[in-house]
Amino acid sequence: MSVRLFAFTCGWLEASLDLFLPDHEGRIRVPVPSYLIEHPKGRAVFDTGMHPQTQTDARGRLGWLADVFDVGFAPGEELTGRLAAADVDPSRIDLLVNSHLHFDHAGGNELLENARWVVQRREWEAARDADIGPQHGLHPEDWDHGHDVLPIDGEHDLFGDGSVVCLPTWGHTPGHQSLLVRLDSGDVVLTGDACYLRRTLEEMLVPRIAWDAEAMRESLQLLRRLQQRGARLFYGHDPEFWQTVPQGVAIE
Numbered sequence: 001m002s003v004r005l006f007a008f009t010c011g012w013l014e015a016s017l018d019l020f021l022p023d024h025e026g027r028i029r030v031p032v033p034s035y036l037i038e039h040p041k042g043r044a045v046f047d048t049g050m051h052p053q054t055q056t057d058a059r060g061r062l063g064w065l066a067d068v069f070d071v072g073f074a075p076g077e078e079l080t081g082r083l084a085a086a087d088v089d090p091s092r093i094d095l096l097v098n099s100h101l102h103f104d105h106a107g108g109n110e111l112l113e114n115a116r117w118v119v120q121r122r123e124w125e126a127a128r129d130a131d132i133g134p135q136h137g138l139h140p141e142d143w144d145h146g147h148d149v150l151p152i153d154g155e156h157d158l159f160g161d162g163s164v165v166c167l168p169t170w171g172h173t174p175g176h177q178s179l180l181v182r183l184d185s186g187d188v189v190l191t192g193d194a195c196y197l198r199r200t201l202e203e204m205l206v207p208r209i210a211w212d213a214e215a216m217r218e219s220l221q222l223l224r225r226l227q228q229r230g231a232r233l234f235y236g237h238d239p240e241f242w243q244t245v246p247q248g249v250a251i252e
């Protein structure tokens, strides 16, 4: 049995296009992706989308961010609903990996209570620092749920055989990471918010909101090198790309 990858859309966010592509006018509606990886040694989830409270009380959950983002998120679209529809029991997810700890990537962490949480140490430390975390959108209600924690430093091979590997892509947040998944059909890189859109990479458009713009540029260059070597990039929030991604079935 080889590695299988499943993609889920756990809601949508609409916001000013300028947030994603600097100096661009208009609005954009973007998907909130979550992924399941099935490996012979266990199941991993990469990013957990938004918390179900966001479906009915976005302001209560997100505070001022509810002014920035219009949330489109219906019951059943949360991670556990998506997993159930794919016949996967959320209590049997072994590993929980977040690209980073923003509300649209870690909001569903609470739903995977039995998973071991694989987190970049520098992301976790920033999130736990009361002077840094909340200022940068790393809120305890998303990530502080008593998971068994495996802090990692940089590249990390999840199952020990090179098939699913965390890749440090710092910049969007202090400890942002992407995930390399080796399918039979070739390598896939789940970029997370290291690369919002295809155009982000093609035009090297570093978003105007970043923890470290220079680090983000370097991460984009890494993603470009991986792409040049044949990896398929799954962009963090690209609505056009997302239309080409089959939902809830193993990606070929």
Ligand SMILES: [Zn+2]
Binding pocket: 102, 104, 105, 193, 236, 237
């Ligand atoms: Zn995001």
